[in-house]
Amino acid sequence: MLNYTFDWSVIWRHPYGGWLLEGILITIQLSILAWGIALFLGVIIASLRNLPQKWVKAVAAAYVETFRNIPLLVQLFFWYFAAPELLPYSARQWLYQNIEPTTLSYYTAIISLSLFTSSRIAEHARSGFSSIPKGQYLAAFSTGLNTLQVYRYVIIPYTIRVFIPPLTTEFVTIFKNSALAMTLGVTETTFMSQRIDSYTFHGLEATIGAMVIYLLISLSVSGLMGFVERFLYIPGLIRKR
Amino acid sequence: MSKNNTIIEIKGLNHWYGNFHVLKEINLETRRSSCVVICGPSGSGKSTLLRCINGLEVFKEGDVIINGKSVSQCFHNHKELYKLRSKFGMVFQHFELYPHMRVLDNITLAPRRVLCLSKNEAEKSAMALLEKVGILEQAYKYPANLSGGQQQRVAIARALAMNPDILLFDEPTSALDPEMIRDVLKVMADLAKEGMTMLVVTHEMGFANAVADEIVFMEEGNIIEHDDAVTFFKCPKSNRAVEFVDRILVHI
Numbered sequence: 001m002l003n004y005t006f007d008w009s010v011i012w013r014h015p016y017g018g019w020l021l022e023g024i025l026i027t028i029q030l031s032i033l034a035w036g037i038a039l040f041l042g043v044i045i046a047s048l049r050n051l052p053q054k055w056v057k058a059v060a061a062a063y064v065e066t067f068r069n070i071p072l073l074v075q076l077f078f079w080y081f082a083a084p085e086l087l088p089y090s091a092r093q094w095l096y097q098n099i100e101p102t103t104l105s106y107y108t109a110i111i112s113l114s115l116f117t118s119s120r121i122a123e124h125a126r127s128g129f130s131s132i133p134k135g136q137y138l139a140a141f142s143t144g145l146n147t148l149q150v151y152r153y154v155i156i157p158y159t160i161r162v163f164i165p166p167l168t169t170e171f172v173t174i175f176k177n178s179a180l181a182m183t184l185g186v187t188e189t190t191f192m193s194q195r196i197d198s199y200t201f202h203g204l205e206a207t208i209g210a211m212v213i214y215l216l217i218s219l220s221v222s223g224l225m226g227f228v229e230r231f232l233y234i235p236g237l238i239r240k241r
Numbered sequence: 242m243s244k245n246n247t248i249i250e251i252k253g254l255n256h257w258y259g260n261f262h263v264l265k266e267i268n269l270e271t272r273r274s275s276c277v278v279i280c281g282p283s284g285s286g287k288s289t290l291l292r293c294i295n296g297l298e299v300f301k302e303g304d305v306i307i308n309g310k311s312v313s314q315c316f317h318n319h320k321e322l323y324k325l326r327s328k329f330g331m332v333f334q335h336f337e338l339y340p341h342m343r344v345l346d347n348i349t350l351a352p353r354r355v356l357c358l359s360k361n362e363a364e365k366s367a368m369a370l371l372e373k374v375g376i377l378e379q380a381y382k383y384p385a386n387l388s389g390g391q392q393q394r395v396a397i398a399r400a401l402a403m404n405p406d407i408l409l410f411d412e413p414t415s416a417l418d419p420e421m422i423r424d425v426l427k428v429m430a431d432l433a434k435e436g437m438t439m440l441v442v443t444h445e446m447g448f449a450n451a452v453a454d455e456i457v458f459m460e461e462g463n464i465i466e467h468d469d470a471v472t473f474f475k476c477p478k479s480n481r482a483v484e485f486v487d488r489i490l491v492h493i
């Protein structure tokens with residue numbers, strides 16, 4: 001450390017700058033895709049938990065508890081290393097022969113992140129639904145609106161407002177969690193910063209570069225969602241920041 | 242003649258929540274343009290009874306006839322059920338305004354989506370209703386920015402916007418501060434005077450005495466007493482009603 005000379009150019013110099021840029025793009029892609037799937041799955045799971053059938057409720061609850069309570073890293077390893085072993089031999093052969101290893105790890109990361117995050121989103125959606133007073137349904141139905149209209153004009157717009165702040169948090173979290181995908185060899189931001197280190201021995205600069213990138217992305221997402229919240233602001237529902 | 246004048250006829254109505262017998266063999270006839278106050282201890286089934294009358298609750302036994310039309314017949318036909326409900330206006334203890342809509346939109350939602358009025362038409366009559374309940378200047382605010390009394394008057398305007406045959410009030414003043422109760426009761430008294438048919442669950446015995454034509458006293462899912470207002474206050478038949486009214490009057 002004594003004679004360490006900083007070389008910040010490893011962050012932008014050819015080819016390292018290009019690697020980092022590719023890493024950022026993959027981080028963003030991975031996060032947005034996984035978040036979209038998680039939102040979709042999460043809302044469905046939460047709705048299933050609202051159904052009257054006991055067994056449907058139980059399955060949905062088991063889903064949430066499973067994916068929420070196992071560390072994401074363990075889930076990544078499970079889907080990448082263990083799950084394929086459960087496949088029949090021929091299917092496994094087909095998988096390894098027809099799909100590039102990089103593609104496989106990329107999609108495995110997306111699946112793991114989506115499932116993990118969907119369980120958390122399902123919990124937020126459930127508390128969003130249950131925060132709506134029963135009287136809102138009664139009031140809306142009492143005016144003669146049909147079920148579809150009650151949900152479309154009253155229940156869903158209400159839920160969205162309650163639901164958006166925790167959704168923002170999950171969005172930021174998924175960006176940060178996506179760094180774990182490097183353990184599968186996905187060439188996202190963290191992976192690229194480590195790769196620059198091994199080529200240049202300037203890991204300090206590369207890692208700090210990655211840190212700044214995460215910081216900037218997280219702050220922009222928070223800022224953007226803050227804007228959306230202000231746009232949807234209603235007195236008494238979401239607190240204005 | 243009396244048949245013609247009957248707007249609500251409840252015949253042998255029974256309802257259960259699970260094993261809990263919440264309404265027991267209810268029979269009640271209400272004349273057009275009358276104001277009926279329903280009182281009784283909490284948990285006696287008053288709210289449930291209102292919800293059975295406008296088809297919000299799918300009751301298990303008996304029937305309710307509204308203007309000669311059977312409510313239980315509507316349970317098998319969603320369209321009919323929605324139409325039936327739209328003939329009622331309902332006002333709740335906690336107002337239940339839609340918090341994400343401005344006052345005006347709260348009132349015009351159902352007229353636009355159920356009656357298919359144009360935005361313009363709906364807003365014009367909504368403004369007239371707001372003027373009637375005395376809060377025209379609040380039209381473009383969100384419910385959370387209004388006082389409780391103002392919110393409840395919006396809720397009444399919202400109920401009136403569907404041009405209902407019958408208004409149902411479920412403890413409309415129980416969540417209000419004393420100084421606001423008067424404003425809301427005034428609006429309700431005016432409606433009664435105009436000849437609106439009203440079923441009012443309330444413990445405001447002053448209102449009952451001054452405005453109601455009939456009083457129904459309920460306990461544990463039964464109608465214990467049903468009198469015209471004068472008889473109910475002068476010489477109630479059941480001890481339970483006497484006790485209840487005394488307790489309430491002392492409390493006031």
Ligand SMILES: Nc1ncnc2c1ncn2[C@@H]1O[C@H](COP(=O)(O)OP(=O)(O)O)[C@@H](O)[C@H]1O
Pocket residue numbers: 258263281282283284285286287288289290
């Ligand atoms: N949706 C429901 N499910 C189960 N029990 C209910 C439901 N609604 C009301 N009850 C019960 O039915 C009884 C009567 O309720 P309610 O009609 O609200 O009484 P009131 O309006 O006279 O206070 C109460 O004991 C209440 O707990």
Ligand SMILES: [Mg+2]
Pocket residue numbers: 287288289411412
């Ligand atoms: Mg009640």
